[in-house]
Amino acid sequence: MADETSTQVTGELTITLNGTQVDARKGELLIAAAERHGVYIPHFCYHPRMRPVGMCRMCIVEVDTGRGPTLQPSCMLECAEGMVVDTESDVTSKAQDGILEFLLINHPLDCPVCDKGGECPLQDQTMAYGPGESRFVESKRHHEKPIPISDLVLLDRERCILCDRCTRFAKEVAGDPLIHFINRGNHTEVNTFPDEPFASYFSGNTVQICPVGALTATPYRFKARPWDLEQVESTCQTCSVGCRVAVQSSRNEVLRYVGVDSDPVNWGWLCDKGRFAFESVNGDERLGEPLVRTGGELRPARWSEAIASAAEVLQSTLTAHGPEAIGVIGGARLTNEAAYAWAKLAKGVLGTDNVDAQLGDGLPAEVVLGLPSATIDEVCAPGGTVIVLGPDTKEELPVLFLRLRHAVLNDGVRLIEIAPTATGLSAIATASLIHHPGETAEVARALVGQPGLGTDAGGVNSAALEVARAAIAAGGPVRVVLGRASVAESVSWTVEAASILSSIPDTSFLMALRRGNVRGAIDLGLSPGLLPGRVTLDGGRANLSGLWPTVPATPGMDTTAMLTAAAEGHLRTLVLVGADPLADFPDRDLARRALAGVETIIATDTYLTGSSSLAGVVLPAAGFAEVSGTTTNLEGRVSVLSQRVTPPGTARSDWAIASDLARALGVDLGFASVEDILTEISSAAPSHAGLADALASSSDTDGVVVPLSGPTPADALLSFTVPTSDALLPRHSYSLRLVVGRKLYDEGTAVHHSPAMTNLPVGGALRLNRYDFDRLGVAEGDLVRVIAPALTIEAPVVVDPAVPRGSAGAWFNQDGLCAADLIDITAPLTVLQVESLNGQGAGS
Amino acid sequence: MARLTPENEVLARTIIGRYPVPKSALIPLLHLAQEQDGWVTDEAMAHIAELVGVSAAEVLGTCSFYEMFKREPVGRYLVNICTNISCVLMGSDDLLSHAEQRLGVTVGETTPDGTFTLEGVECIAACTEAPCLQVNYRYRYKVTPESFDELVDDLAAGAFADEIPPHGTLARVRQVIAADRVAGAVEPTDGRQPEWMGDPDGGAS
Amino acid sequence: MTVSDVAPIITSRFANPDAHTLSGYRATGGYQALAKALSMSPEAVANEVKEASLLGRGGAGFPAGVKWGFCPPGVWPRYLVVNGDESEPGTYKDRMLMERDPHQLIEGVLLACYAVGCGQAFLYVRGEMALAQERIAAALNEAYAAGLVGRNIMGSDFSVDVILHWGAGAYIVGEETALIESLEGERGMPRLKPPFFPAAKGLYMQPTIVNNVETLSNVPWIVNNGAAAYNELGAEASRGTRMFAVSGHVKNPGVFEVEFGTTTFRDIIFDPRYAGGILGDRAVKAFIPGGASAPWFFEEHLDLPLEKGTVDRAGSMLGSGAIVVMDETTDVVRACLSLVRFFAHESCGKCTPCREGTTWLERILTRIISGQGRPTDLDLLLDVSDNISPGIAWPPKQTTICPLGPSAVSPISSALTRFRGEFEALIDDAVAARTAVTPVEITVGSHG
Numbered sequence A: 001m002a003d004e005t006s007t008q009v010t011g012e013l014t015i016t017l018n019g020t021q022v023d024a025r026k027g028e029l030l031i032a033a034a035e036r037h038g039v040y041i042p043h044f045c046y047h048p049r050m051r052p053v054g055m056c057r058m059c060i061v062e063v064d065t066g067r068g069p070t071l072q073p074s075c076m077l078e079c080a081e082g083m084v085v086d087t088e089s090d091v092t093s094k095a096q097d098g099i100l101e102f103l104l105i106n107h108p109l110d111c112p113v114c115d116k117g118g119e120c121p122l123q124d125q126t127m128a129y130g131p132g133e134s135r136f137v138e139s140k141r142h143h144e145k146p147i148p149i150s151d152l153v154l155l156d157r158e159r160c161i162l163c164d165r166c167t168r169f170a171k172e173v174a175g176d177p178l179i180h181f182i183n184r185g186n187h188t189e190v191n192t193f194p195d196e197p198f199a200s201y202f203s204g205n206t207v208q209i210c211p212v213g214a215l216t217a218t219p220y221r222f223k224a225r226p227w228d229l230e231q232v233e234s235t236c237q238t239c240s241v242g243c244r245v246a247v248q249s250s251r252n253e254v255l256r257y258v259g260v261d262s263d264p265v266n267w268g269w270l271c272d273k274g275r276f277a278f279e280s281v282n283g284d285e286r287l288g289e290p291l292v293r294t295g296g297e298l299r300p301a302r303w304s305e306a307i308a309s310a311a312e313v314l315q316s317t318l319t320a321h322g323p324e325a326i327g328v329i330g331g332a333r334l335t336n337e338a339a340y341a342w343a344k345l346a347k348g349v350l351g352t353d354n355v356d357a358q359l360g361d362g363l364p365a366e367v368v369l370g371l372p373s374a375t376i377d378e379v380c381a382p383g384g385t386v387i388v389l390g391p392d393t394k395e396e397l398p399v400l401f402l403r404l405r406h407a408v409l410n411d412g413v414r415l416i417e418i419a420p421t422a423t424g425l426s427a428i429a430t431a432s433l434i435h436h437p438g439e440t441a442e443v444a445r446a447l448v449g450q451p452g453l454g455t456d457a458g459g460v461n462s463a464a465l466e467v468a469r470a471a472i473a474a475g476g477p478v479r480v481v482l483g484r485a486s487v488a489e490s491v492s493w494t495v496e497a498a499s500i501l502s503s504i505p506d507t508s509f510l511m512a513l514r515r516g517n518v519r520g521a522i523d524l525g526l527s528p529g530l531l532p533g534r535v536t537l538d539g540g541r542a543n544l545s546g547l548w549p550t551v552p553a554t555p556g557m558d559t560t561a562m563l564t565a566a567a568e569g570h571l572r573t574l575v576l577v578g579a580d581p582l583a584d585f586p587d588r589d590l591a592r593r594a595l596a597g598v599e600t601i602i603a604t605d606t607y608l609t610g611s612s613s614l615a616g617v618v619l620p621a622a623g624f625a626e627v628s629g630t631t632t633n634l635e636g637r638v639s640v641l642s643q644r645v646t647p648p649g650t651a652r653s654d655w656a657i658a659s660d661l662a663r664a665l666g667v668d669l670g671f672a673s674v675e676d677i678l679t680e681i682s683s684a685a686p687s688h689a690g691l692a693d694a695l696a697s698s699s700d701t702d703g704v705v706v707p708l709s710g711p712t713p714a715d716a717l718l719s720f721t722v723p724t725s726d727a728l729l730p731r732h733s734y735s736l737r738l739v740v741g742r743k744l745y746d747e748g749t750a751v752h753h754s755p756a757m758t759n760l761p762v763g764g765a766l767r768l769n770r771y772d773f774d775r776l777g778v779a780e781g782d783l784v785r786v787i788a789p790a791l792t793i794e795a796p797v798v799v800d801p802a803v804p805r806g807s808a809g810a811w812f813n814q815d816g817l818c819a820a821d822l823i824d825i826t827a828p829l830t831v832l833q834v835e836s837l838n839g840q841g842a843g844s
Numbered sequence B: 001m002a003r004l005t006p007e008n009e010v011l012a013r014t015i016i017g018r019y020p021v022p023k024s025a026l027i028p029l030l031h032l033a034q035e036q037d038g039w040v041t042d043e044a045m046a047h048i049a050e051l052v053g054v055s056a057a058e059v060l061g062t063c064s065f066y067e068m069f070k071r072e073p074v075g076r077y078l079v080n081i082c083t084n085i086s087c088v089l090m091g092s093d094d095l096l097s098h099a100e101q102r103l104g105v106t107v108g109e110t111t112p113d114g115t116f117t118l119e120g121v122e123c124i125a126a127c128t129e130a131p132c133l134q135v136n137y138r139y140r141y142k143v144t145p146e147s148f149d150e151l152v153d154d155l156a157a158g159a160f161a162d163e164i165p166p167h168g169t170l171a172r173v174r175q176v177i178a179a180d181r182v183a184g185a186v187e188p189t190d191g192r193q194p195e196w197m198g199d200p201d202g203g204a205s
Numbered sequence C: 001m002t003v004s005d006v007a008p009i010i011t012s013r014f015a016n017p018d019a020h021t022l023s024g025y026r027a028t029g030g031y032q033a034l035a036k037a038l039s040m041s042p043e044a045v046a047n048e049v050k051e052a053s054l055l056g057r058g059g060a061g062f063p064a065g066v067k068w069g070f071c072p073p074g075v076w077p078r079y080l081v082v083n084g085d086e087s088e089p090g091t092y093k094d095r096m097l098m099e100r101d102p103h104q105l106i107e108g109v110l111l112a113c114y115a116v117g118c119g120q121a122f123l124y125v126r127g128e129m130a131l132a133q134e135r136i137a138a139a140l141n142e143a144y145a146a147g148l149v150g151r152n153i154m155g156s157d158f159s160v161d162v163i164l165h166w167g168a169g170a171y172i173v174g175e176e177t178a179l180i181e182s183l184e185g186e187r188g189m190p191r192l193k194p195p196f197f198p199a200a201k202g203l204y205m206q207p208t209i210v211n212n213v214e215t216l217s218n219v220p221w222i223v224n225n226g227a228a229a230y231n232e233l234g235a236e237a238s239r240g241t242r243m244f245a246v247s248g249h250v251k252n253p254g255v256f257e258v259e260f261g262t263t264t265f266r267d268i269i270f271d272p273r274y275a276g277g278i279l280g281d282r283a284v285k286a287f288i289p290g291g292a293s294a295p296w297f298f299e300e301h302l303d304l305p306l307e308k309g310t311v312d313r314a315g316s317m318l319g320s321g322a323i324v325v326m327d328e329t330t331d332v333v334r335a336c337l338s339l340v341r342f343f344a345h346e347s348c349g350k351c352t353p354c355r356e357g358t359t360w361l362e363r364i365l366t367r368i369i370s371g372q373g374r375p376t377d378l379d380l381l382l383d384v385s386d387n388i389s390p391g392i393a394w395p396p397k398q399t400t401i402c403p404l405g406p407s408a409v410s411p412i413s414s415a416l417t418r419f420r421g422e423f424e425a426l427i428d429d430a431v432a433a434r435t436a437v438t439p440v441e442i443t444v445g446s447h448g
Ligand SMILES: Cc1cc2nc3c(=O)[nH]c(=O)nc-3n(C[C@H](O)[C@H](O)[C@H](O)COP(=O)(O)O)c2cc1C
Pocket: C055, C056, C057, C058, C059, C060, C061, C062, C064, C083, C084, C085, C086, C087, C088, C171, C172, C173, C174, C175, C176, C177, C210, C211, C212, C213, C215, C216, C402, C403, C404
């Protein structure tokens, strides 16, 4: 049963802790108050981010609340005025020693071969206080040796001390109660149901919080001993949530990521994709040397040769066709410093404004910067309403999903979801408004309309809308999580809906853009029409005079426009900065034609991808954990990235590549180090003014949110115009509207090059509601004929109750059926016809 | 061995409807599954999980906590001999050994013909009638080796078919609430004061 | 005053073969208390019960009326949960009340719901009690049909559903917070008090009254006859009558409703109207006064009255009203093991000291009995006990969540304090047997 809201810590009181009077907060747990005052109380089941259960009993201490001292679990006890606590009394020590002995009687003392050895609270406690000789002469419990409970996690029951951390995490935090206790008493064990593995996107957290070595992760089992590991704190760039991590390595190899508790961001959690993506840092196929195409083939080359060759291409394009013939796509994978360097190279040196870090699947930069912004904490603050109008956060921004889930279940936040299919949040949403693709704006309009409207909108019935309106009317701020729910439809409807929602009083927005540092890239100018610091070309030109050789005169093209121009032969040179349009652009046909339509592609990347393998010059880039700098998460929070290992071969950091290219073009970008760039950003980018100092004086773990103070100049400068909604196509009874989202595990680099995850992508299939599925008269997994605007293919079809009638779902970037093959980016909405191979048609 | 039958599924939904929170019906539904198949199958647990809206692992977690749910087939007659204090004082150890010999199985086992499963159990609340036992949860008091043998013979001969249903069927009378009498499950979120409690802002206390 | 003078309150219908039917119950004054209560305000009914010193009969002996008053004002809904999980070794009385007079219990439930303002009641009946389940189901079906339960009871604005719920075999579920967890479909593991006192945060985190079957069976009589009449019976805080099961080495084991507070252990164990003395007229070696969890009493305690305060002060408890008599022939080490094994078997496993400690205690005792004892074992038994229940005192302190863990300590400390010699003898024999074994010469090579 869901408990009441999280404990609200308010007010001050005084308790006596080991003879000293100390302050405590009302509602604060004794164990936490003690810790704050430097008194460590041993514990196993207590975890500050989960509801206390008081099971292990290790934290019992003597507490006197006026009726004489009694032993109380400090993890369950809230501080009360005048409480007298003795964590060191004889009674306390005897009790704690007793508990430790109990825990050890069935625990194999196999520390030397245990992954947890060296960082195990049980081991530490035992060394510090444990009984010397065992008084337990009976035989210990015996269990099967480690059993896999999922693809990523192994369970060794002999080591388990039944602290309920993993099981609580699975149920309370992740909402995936796939592991649970089984049996009773001394036979209690952690268990999965037969044939239902612990397939949770968050399973790795259980390994991290297991206080003994009962849960281990396959990707780093036996890889290293904790005392061999060296670590730095950094920020995960697998998606834009920006979870804080400790990057651990041994002998120049990254071996593990461990979640770090950043209060405003990830609370210590990581998703499995982020956690296990470390494998792709070490991948065998990493690019370690530059490649230059000679005689039709990419061959290894020296850096000097590769840089010269790239510069020559750029120079000749400039000379022959002017800067408008050059396009730069990508940058969301970079550090802020590298993004700035590339912006300076592209806009300030080459003079082109055809620069875009997004790949046609995001939001216009004006929208990102123009709407009032909210932090994750603001979105999740108790008492408000959250509208999620965007992707399935569980799939695309997993730890944001955890924060939202917590807010709804524990802090009374009302959640309204506006989406074309059900999502990971639907089950806990106050109102889940599942609408027809392309009719987002209708739903938004209905939502801000008067109560009692009594009409359906966009396929959402009036009753559901009424519930949603009531949620908003219940008061408190409204926070919108805004992003693209489907890339198979024009962004204009999303923009229109956002604009409508922004009319609700006290509304602000959290931009649910997906790629790691997309926010930093936009902020620092990797977007058409913008310059570093959230300003327009005209608004920022003055700032940069003296720093940049030039600034483009007029706004350039975004990625879709660039690819279209390229396909039509108007773009001569395309620079891909860690971008792979063939995999990531929504319309693969256009991407293919574009890459074929340019004269030369210059690519920097960590791996050779479908797109970069078409390049004339490939420059190997240093990746995560190999570079230092800063990154910006979806809130605009800037935090420090640290280098832990050296890049493979001669791979170099992206900012240095930009610098070298500039130098080869005869321009000195003016920096010799990451620090130099940060300094320049701090003065050149209005929204980032004072950033270097602010970072230096802030906590590394939490970073700082830009702009550092007041309204950003951008707020004033960047107002966006709402595009008129593309006219909706009439609904045909024989057609299905396509909805395209992403799964956490796809064929992208992080998963593809991490052996532990390569089996996890679900694979592509066309997903239909049971009704449409039955109309086709097919069986689960059968091949059907899918008639898309650009092509007709055969693809497997499955039932998915999340997809409403009349729509068809397809995942992006999966083997089997890739949505990018179906999407026609020129159409406002991709509509499919589906036929069974024996001729039946389906639609609604 | 399977999911709940359509009739049982209907019954299951009625039972769920009596509780403010569906998960509360878990134990009653596990009993229903055991009544259907004589034991609780994985398929039934998965089905119950769907009906109640929890994971199958949670259903198993609950199921496995309780002694009465059998996750493997047991005999038609489950013979539970009390081995707790009052019965021990009155010789239940001997009765248990006698039962093992008579049935030719050790505690926890089922006779090869599938008729009897023998268990030694904790106190069954008939302490003044020690030593005592239950057959499919029907009592036999002050059992002697002789009366035990007689009981076994009678059961094998089908003598108590009326009184003692096969294992799995617990109470043969179920609660039924006529639609016009239902007061309704009171949702934990329904913060209204009950009508009969008088003026709305006073509590009963 | 002796018991014979007092008419039974809750077992008055036990002799009637049709007492469990609605007509049988009505013929003997059934549901008159409900009718009477409906003409009173809920507050007045609650006050009547509060005035009567009705101590809870489930074990802890907390006054029912006072508990009813603990629901935080203005917090709704409230639930009533009836504890019919009777499983404490030696205890046998709730089952009788449920099998033989189910309507009396139902009427008590209705009165409690009316008084406290509970919108729904759950009757949690122990899983192994098939007949009780059948009788209660039948009684509820009749009562519903007669308009005594459900919507607008007896035409009033009092509406409440009483839902029969079966347990499935787990002693710990008798503990009230575990009972609530179980009723929520969970593994029956206790919650921590504080903060989860059921009256404030119980079923679904709402105010919940948990009462024992016998406790509630008293309520109709109290409403009919008034608190004053009730308080005329008994002594000190122990008022009314109470059911005690006397089992073990007695001539006439049985369940007796006797006047609370005045009747003594000697009366109930020796009086011919009750248990009638020790089998074979042997001597009493020890007796358990209140269920397996209670520390043992001996000869010198026989003249104590069955009165809560007196028994508490003497170092034990009346608990669940289960008196288990052991005569002089009893092997206390085995008796002790039987009890400890029970608690180890029934530990829910939630907290470390109980899960690991009770099992360890059981294994040490088993070792001693099977001739594997060591001289250090008795101190070890006590030290492990001390780590479960620091100080091994009464009332027990605990490192555990609930009192089950410390319950395993009661038989050990009782038996070891009084009969340490019997343990030592077993260990001495074992040690002697081990040292008597002369080393055997082992020849390596072919046999024969
Ligand atoms: C381990 C344990 C087992 C218990 N078993 C029962 C039981 O079987 N029946 C019961 O009524 N109370 C039992 N209790 C007591 C209950 O927790 C609770 O106090 C009682 O049901 C309250 O009802 P009362 O106030 O009417 O006595 C048990 C307590 C503990 C600690």
